[in-house]
Amino acid sequence: ADSSTGAGDAPAPEDLIVGFSQVGAESGWRAANTKDIQAAFEDAGIELKFSDAQQKQENQIKAIRSYIQQGVDVIAFSPVVESGWDTVLKEAKDADIPVVLTDRSVDSADTSLYVSFLGSDFVEEGKKAGNWATEEFADADAVKIIQLEGTTGSAPAIDRAEGFADVIGSDPKFEIVASQTGDFTRSGGKQVTEALLKSNPDVDLIYAHNDDMGLGAIEAIEAAGLKPGVDIKILTIDAVKDGMQALADGKINFIVECSPLLGKQLVDIVNKVVAGEEVETRIVTEETTFTQEEAIAALPDRQY
């Protein structure tokens, strides 16, 4: 493809070049996301230029600039952070290259800078988690909760905490007795739970911002001689394979899905965009929630 190819005349897929700038490879979730997107584009026969920003916004800006310079047809990226994209997105717009956002949004006031945003809604995920908690503990008089937060300052951590608090906050019987960051990692989740269990032995529910921290919490609970999922209920977000397994085993009680499988949907959007068709500006990933039974059913063909 060459840069004169405007958005108007639809080229054959084999002539298309799409530039994709990924946040990094900071988690298994992210790696699955990358893999799915790469595979989807390969299946569609579209050349994908991929770059890994290693969690640095400046790298991502550089990558987008280089895509503009190389004259790709569509740019897609998962922004490291919401804010601060206007300049480079304007450059893309000036070069007539449409931009698609995945996974995370940007907070530009000028929504013409990108054609679509495909991804989950973290606040919504937090709300789903909260809803389950209210149902599960409908009969309880008081519920003590430990919250394992994601990396301090990261969007999923903030939003998942917010969504959860929105739901349970209206009910005074819920009390978050401790809320600490486990940095989205298993060992973080384990260490935090280990320490918090000592000072809060009577906790009822652990709400972890992702499966990995939940899995760490399970280890800590088991080491303390308690039964995870029974003595202490566990509620997590993500639904990666290990998490689903734990759910199936009854060690986790409920998982809100946050799907990394955006590839197919992204390819569709790209095809529509180059064909000059209208696309919705906000496309929410198809996601669900899992109970133990659903997990057992879903596990066999779980890909990641």
Next chain:
Amino acid sequence: MTTQAPVVDMTNISISFPGVKALDRVNFRMFPGEVHSLMGENGAGKSTMIKALTGVYPIDSGSIMLDGKPLVISGPAQAQEAGISTVYQEVHLLTNLSVAENIMLGREPRRGAAIDWRAMRARAAEILDGLNLDIDPASQLGSHSLAVQQLVAIARAIDVQAKVLILDEPTSSLDVDEVSELFRVIRSLKEDGVAILFVSHFLEQVYEISDRLTVLRNGQLVGEYLTDEILRIELVHKMIGKDIAVLSDLDRKARAPISEESEEMPFVQAIGLGRKGSIAPVDLDVYEGEVVGLAGLLGSGRTELARLLSGADRPDHGELKIGGRALRLRTPRLALKSRIAYSSENRRSEGIIEDLSVRDNIVLALQADRGWFRRIPRKRQDELAASYIQALNIRPPDPDAIVKNLSGGNQQKVLLARWLAVAPRLLILDEPTRGIDVGAKAEIQKLVSDLAENGMSVVFISAELEEVLRLSHRIVVMRDREKVADIVNDDVTVGQIMTLIASGAES
């Protein structure tokens, strides 16, 4: 002279370090236009006195008056502002900067806000010229030998319009010419009314240049004397507190010319040993039990030769045979394996390990030679340390003292002890007596002489020709990094050597 008011008047100065009373209620004064020598053994407190005067060490008690006014300073910078210019004992300059900067920094010429580099170099060249030193002011200081660095430090100090000039062992690695050059400058400063504090362990120099002496012993004042009124023997007695006999004992004992008589092969044979850019190919034989002195001016290549012999630098041509076998000494470690030890002239950067104890410093080379796993048992370490502390009179006599806290001369003794401890067959000593007091110097000379008698070969380098003559069986004269003469030391005089050095072999 005494009718004048003293420019420096220090009374009742005390300074102590953990475990050591370095100065104990000492009085000291200096008059304008006089050269005042501060005398004392290694560790007597001379450098500490100087550091008290220049604000490096805060004093525990006492008072310092400069020009009749109390001197309140908290560091060398303020001492300089108050008109005290100092050359500290170890050359304390910035080896990573140019010679010009080392001389001029702090009063660099400027154009507007910027340093005027051209003017700075020109001025530095002028000052160097005044000391008859011909080096490029733009060259990096670290690329020059220690002696040159010492001269640069002196150049820096004398260029300031100071009331008081302090020189702490400025001549320790200078040769005769350089010393007389320095004395010429000192005399002219004296004429201008500058008070000069001069520290040296060379009694000749002290008697030649100074008007007055203050003697310290163990951090205490012994007394203040006019140079003309005190005999050398008396002075030494006051410094050491007892008579020394060894001094004269060694003097000019006729040396048997071993190399001529010996049937055997020389222990060390250097054949055309040289290194591009540092020294022209040299032939040198050293027999067992022989002391070979290297004589020459600054930069004549003595140190370079020593470094090639000891594996500190790699030769790029020529051959070295040790005990008849050709060896390539690529590192000092290999040299040590062949029992060749090299004591560098630069004890601060290539000698002592500052933060280690006296004991560790003494056993280091021996231990390195034995390897990691055959650790010298602690008891043996203690014995070694104790015996050398005693033999060389290292002070304080504490094997656990940290070497950097020792006085300069005592550091040199520790270094020497390290090399003696490996019982080398060839010992290369580059300026081993630099900064060492009269008594200890005599001891060391005697030691070298004894060791040679017991079969050790020694290559001896010293800026002090008398010392070289006194010790060596044979003298190799170097000039312009070439060997120009190789003479057997029978009835050779300093004058003859000087002529050789000056004019080469043609004479």
Next chain:
Amino acid sequence: MNPTVSKALKHRLFWPIVTLLGLLVLNVAVYPSFFSIRLQDGHLFGSLIDILRNGAPTLLVALGMTLVIATRGIDLSVGAVVAISGALACSIIAGSSDPNSPTTVLAAVGISIMLALVLGAWNGFLVSVIGIQPIIATLILMTAGRGLAMLITEGQIVTINSAPYKVIGGGYWLALPASIVIALGMFALAALLTRKTALGLLIESVGINPQASRIAGVRSRSIIWMVYIFSGLCAGIAGLMISSNVTAADANNAGLWIEMDAILAVVIGGTSLAGGRYSLGGTLIGAAIIQTLTTTVYTVGIAPEITLVFKALVVIIVCLLQSPALQTRLGSLRRRPVTTSTGGVLS
């Protein structure tokens, strides 16, 4: 003042130990049974045990780091080595037919440790033979190494189910968590190696003055090489421990920033980054302080937003307390010679 008290005050680990005790007391104040240790199924349990167990990897890495720092070096690659060794061991075990067989686990552990040694040797080679500045030489492996770890796991978290492997980071030996036993064992080994052989002396001498050491016949090159290999070994074991503790290898996050924690532990323990004198005991205390600090944040319930501010304050306080300069500036009437932190000969 009582002479023993004043001697204790002068000991260079006095203030770090006081800080450690202070943190522990803070924990007890918030959570009274903090010190209680109980025996359950023949295993020791309690917050103190947790601190030791969770601090074991940091202690291990810091041990290697201490010796590297003593030679004036630094090893930024330890985090990557942690990730690689964990990733490799877990991948091997996950890929084997019988994850629970001790031979599989032994082989996996052996191969990973070999690789860690090779990585350490690689750092040592760059530093001592090629002569690259340590920070850059190890930065290369820090960057590429994490990529290597991710290559092994393909960016996924490799979860394993292997009882023998679980022992390293989560099991018990003689009532004590195995990781504590391993870390203390390595500590003893390092102490023995440096005290009972001449290695300690030679390492210090190379660190203080490499040139003078060379002249004295010290094999600086092999020594430098060796400390990096040792650091690789320590990091490798720490990697096994971390992955075993959560029975999974996370190439992205395992050992992330552990180099900073390790360096911090070393420095809090009184070893200077300028090389030379080092203190393994100090490192032990330093690592304990860092882990206690982390636990304290959880126990005391410090909000994640201000955790870093809290840590910064503790670090600066322990360093200030230790600073001889502050001690002279405050209270004490005794005056001390002016020396700059860079040191130097005062002849």
Next chain:
Amino acid sequence: MSIRTIDPTTARPKFVPSRRRFDLGSRYTPVLVTLVLLIAMWGVGATRYRGFLSVQMLLNLLIDNSFLLVLVVGMTFVILTGGIDLSVGSVVALSTMIAASLLRAGWPPLAVIVIVLVVGSTLGMLVGLVIHFFEIQPFIATLAAMFLARGLCYVISLNSISITNPFFVDMAQTRIPLGPGLMITPSVIIAVIVVGIAFFVLHYTRTGRTVYGIGNGGQSAMLMGLPVARTRVLVYVISGFCSALGGVLFTFYTLSGYSLTAVGMELDAIAAVVIGGTLLTGGSGFILGSVLGVLVLGIIQTIISFEGTLSSWWTKIVIGALLLVFIVLQRLLTTLRR
């Protein structure tokens, strides 16, 4: 007296000694070698990738790294004294947070910039004072500052904050044309000015030479009567100032404040300085070398994004490998030249 003179016939060929004991080659060798390798890298990139061989690509290196250029200036000062500053990344983040939050509160942009610079310099000064007067190792003092600055970011806000202030937007989006198809940003000009001033200070003022002198071992500089205390504190003020200014440029670049931004940027800065030939032990190095170091890191990054097919892990491995090749070549060429 028997004199064995040397027989003129056996005398070796006349020897022309160089005047130095340790022939250091030129002090500029590492910088030159870096430059040559940089050009070689650009050449190799140009043969591989379309659009690589353009002047604008080089200008983009400057545009995308203007903040890093400013950071390495401060870092070079610190490292030349033998210190290190780990706080720069967090101070950048803190600066973006302060700027974004104050702008959101409606403060005038120039006042905001001044406040950011003052905060950065003050933090630098505190660090410098602690390092010099309490003899705390720079690594620790600046590590504590790093925690502190990052922690303060969180205290200000966990969420990222967008900047819509017209002045900042202008600074971000203005392009200064340099010729047909060539342009730079105002940030580049600021960075170049900062580098120029640093060059002047280091080479033409006493302060600059004292910086080098301290790196040689503070003792000598102190005994020579140079203002060691003042200068040592000053370099940390400079570094703090540069970090804050770098933070301002970074806000121009990203138009937002974010507490997790610039994590690990201190390592980039240190790497750039060291790649540029400056010794971490202090006393030796050049500001222009550091600039080249930034360009080397930038060009590696550019190659990676032009390559465009590397998976996340191969990205890291290739960055490491390119760095390795560069460093080893630099090292070998430098020793060869000697």
